[in-house]
Amino acid sequence: MVKTGGKPSASEVVYSIQDNLPALYFAFGRGKTELLAEELSREWDFLLPGEKNKVEQAIRDAEAQNSGLFGNRRHNLRQILIQGIAYHHAGMSPALKDLVERLYESRLIYVLFCTETFAVGVNFPAASTVFDSCRKWDGREFRGLLNREFFQMAGRAGRRGFDPVGRVYVRIDDRFPEQTGFYSEDEVEPVRGRLTISPNTVLSLLYWKTDEEINRFLEQNLAAYQNNKESRRIKTELAAMEEKFTGLGGCFCEDIFQPSCFLLRTKLKKELHTLSNRRRRGRPGARDRRDEIRAILKITQKKCQHHLCVDARKKQDIFTEKKTRLSRRLKMLDRHSRDFELEFNNMWDLLEELDYVGGRELQPRGLFALYLHVQELLVTELVFNGYIRDKTPQEVVAILSGVDYIPGRDEQVEPGLINLEPVDELRKQLLKKGVPENFCVWSHLPGSLSSAWYDGASFEELLARCSLQEGDIFSMLRRTIDLLRQIERAAGEDVELRQQMEHIRFRLDRDEVAIMGV
Amino acid sequence: MTKNSEKVPRKHKRRVFRRDRIEPVPAGPLELDPFQVKAIDSLLAGFDVLVAAPTGTGKTLIAEKLLEQVMSSGKSAVYTSPIKALSNQKYRDFVAEYGKEKVGLITGDLSINEGASLLVMTTEIFRNWCFANPEMLEHTTHVIFDEVHFLDDPERGTAWEESIIFAPSHMRIVGLSATVPNVLEIANWIADIRERPVKVIVEKNRAVPLELNWVSVEGELLFEDEAREYIKERNERRKGRWMEPELAGVAGDFEKRGRK
Known part of the structure; x- marks a missing residue:
């Protein structure tokens, strides 16, 4: 079992905030929400007998419509709901999530353990929000929450016209106190353009848009706009700095860097000091140079207000340093200003090579992929290489449900009877032809589940065959339905397909x- | 209390002391906030509008007021949301408001009443329509992008961007965003690409202000400076653990070995 982490436990946190319930208790990880909910339920009970009856009734009504609502896996939730506690995450079936949401809206849940998804969109306000931790898995790494993410969630605290303030609590973890997050609404991150150019984008642009429109798209998208703006700002700043730099020249006299000049003498004194260093003393030429410097220093120093030119010199140095930094940034921006054009052209070349387009004209493959929005290259190849037509529906479902599927860490599924190896072969061929990996995402894993579902298996049977959660199976099959609809549209006149x-x-x-x- | 005793279920569970609970004020006809009035006025005057306000301040209300007007004048509108589940929810809300025949839902795996005058879509679907069937949007005067700050999403941001760039030029754009520091920049970009002014309405204050607290390991509630101090102390104590009497010898040995 996973450890719940150091104190304070959820139970103690709730003790501290008990005057400010209901609370949304954010945890990062489905298992974590369940664990915390169960832990809390061992010590707390929030509902009065009358309320318990209401919850029982709501559960019975929901079960009447959906007999497998809690199934084998969620008995725990049924029990803790009656104590006014619940959890909510993407692994649950939509029906169960719906029940929890409705109970929450009826104010029959006092502490709801949930993941980030609960905070996007639908408004479920609470008296307070609690952060079990401030770090989340973003698909690549564990990282601290951004200010924007934090306030999206924290902002659920405070019910309008009811709570004078919304209370937000961040738990300090006993084991990792240094990971505790501190957030400020004044430091919310700016929105940056994130344009990426997919095969479908290129096909759509070539088919439906004029050259002029394409150029506009490549040159005026948000990222390019922001780059240009920064470039312009840096250029103005550099020009202004240049002006000030030359302006400072007025502080120097005609004797600058002559032997009588204080600036030169300070510099030479420093050099002399380094040259007297034991290590340098013996180097060839060092002795001569030292004599040279001493000779210069013997000349009388000019009597002048040297702090003026010293200050100016210092300022110039600062400018020079800033200038190098800005110029470097400017160079980088310049380099990136052609990124989108390059990316577009590379994709166009690839599409030409794969026979999706010839020049600006779309070929049959291209016209097909035009209507696909998930893994358009892989799916088109599947259709055009005979992996779909004339195959049994079970095979088709097994293949298509694996498109764009990235298995979770410990996901296991009983293998089915259908041989899916040829799809892997096709993927390998595509990769060899230079198709980037992220455009050939496919997994054999969900195949046996989706084909069993096609054959009429019950949802419980699917659950029994795998370690996937209800919500995962649901969204896998919904995504397959989405893809099937896309292929229908792409098929056009091909009635059979x-x-x-x-x-x-x-x-x-x-x-x-x-x-x-x- | 030892760690083990916590695992044993208590005979009597802890309960919250309840004062007489005040029922929440019904969400009836709330008075509009100044920023909402400003946004609605700009929208009804036919401008493209970008609204940035914290969650829960009533951005949706602005969209609803606009939809009322669009629908009553016999025109159409599109409402896009970032998440499928949210689209379904919005669809249900709108059906309750305007009736089944006036509202449609298109999310990729679902398509209901495509010809309706108010269409709820995922942003991806709207993007596809902008390319493939702009003629379907001929009588659609407005597109509302809920949570438009999704532009910043590394995986899905592209859909928002292509939608804003390629939405048919007669359509007005309404962006509803969480508070972000560069709203003006985004608005200027939209104005640039759509070649039309964009009104920006920013509300910084929350309807209900937030109060941040940290919960110490002992379960105490701390303010920010207290929390920072507390964490610093804990970190120091942690390092100091090496110096505790029974461990000092071990640490010393370790250091000696390290020096060799």
Whole structure:
């Protein structure tokens, strides 16, 4: 079992904040929310008997509509709901999430342990928000929350017209006190342009847009706009600095760097000092240079207000340093200003090589990929290389459900009977042809689940076959439905392919996988 | 209390002391805030508008006021949201407000009533429409981007960007954003690319102000400076642990070995 971390435990935190409930208790990790909820439920009970009856009733109503609501895995949740405690994360089935949300809105949940997703969009205000930790896994690494992310979540505290202030609590972890986050709304990060150029973007631009429009897109997207703006700002700053730099020249007299000049003499004294250093003393030429310097220093120093030129000199040095830094930044911005054009051209070249386009004209493959928005190259290749047509629906489903699927760390699924190795072969060929890895994302993992679902298996049966959570299976099948619809649209006049996809889609879109309430 | 005794369920669970609970004020006809009035006025005057305000200050209300007007004048509008679940939720809200026949939902895996005058979409779908079937948007006067700061999302930001750049030119853009420091820059960019002025409305204050506290290891509530001090002390104590009597010898040995 995972350790819940150092004190204070959730139970003690809740003790400290008990005057300010309900609370949204943010934790980063599904398992963590469950663990904390269970831990709290061992010590706390928030509901009065009348309220417990209401919760029981709501649960029974929901179960009447959906018998497997809690299934084998979520019995714990059923119990703790009756104590006014719950958890909410993406691994749960939509029906169960919906139940928790409704109970929360009816103010029958006092502490809700949840992940970040609960804070985006739908407004569920609370009296307070608690941060179990300020670090999250962002798909690549554990990192501290950004100010923007923190306040998106923290801002759920404070119900309008009810709480005078929204209270936000950040837990200091016994083991990692140094990781505690400090946040300020004045330091929220600016929005930066993040344009990436996908195969579909290039195809869409070539097919539907004029050259002029394409150029506008490449030169005036947000990132380019921000780059240009910064370039312009740096250039003005540099010009202003140049002016001030020359202006400072007025502080020097005509004798600057003559033997009588204080500036030169200070510099020479420093040099003399270094040359007297034991290590340098013996170097060839050092002795002569020392004599030379001494000779110069013997000349009388000019009587002048040398602090004027010393100050000016210092200022000039600072300017020079700043100038180098800005020029370096400017050079980098200049280099990046052509990035989008390059990226676009590279993708165009690749598409030409793969026979999606010829010049500016789209080929059959290109016209097909035009309507795909997930792994468009891989899916097009699957269709055009005979992996879809004339295959059994089970095979098609198994292949398509793996598109763009990135298995979680410990995800396991009982393997099915369908041989999916040829897809791996195709992927390898594409990679060899120079298609970047992120445009060939595919996994065999969900294949046996989706084909079983097509064959009419129950949701419980799917759960029994794998370590995936309800919410994961649900979104995997919804994504497959989405992809099937895209292929239908791409099929166009190809009625046979369209009907094949439609038939599969109808079989998938049922029971637990159908969207409720719409 | 030792760590083990915590694991044993208590016979009587702890309960919260409840004062007579005040029921929340019903969310009835709230008075509009000045920034909401300003935003609605600019929208009704036909401007593109970018609103930046903290969560929970009533940005959605602005969109709703606009939709009322658009719908009653027989025109159409698109509402895009960053998350599918959110689109479904919004669809349900709008159906309750305007009736089933007036509202549609398109999220990729779902498509209901595509011809309706108010369409709820994911931003990706709107982006696709801008390329593939702009004629479907001929009578659509406005597109509302909820949580437009998603522009900054490394994976999905592109959809927002392409939507803003390629939305048919007759469409007005309404961006609802969390507080970000460079709203003006974003607005200027939109104005540049759409060749039309964009009104910017910023509300910095929260409807309910936030108070940040830190919870110490002992369960005490600390203010920021107290928390910083507390963490510093703990860190020092932690380093100091090497110097505790029973450990000092070990640490000494370790150091000696280190020096060799």
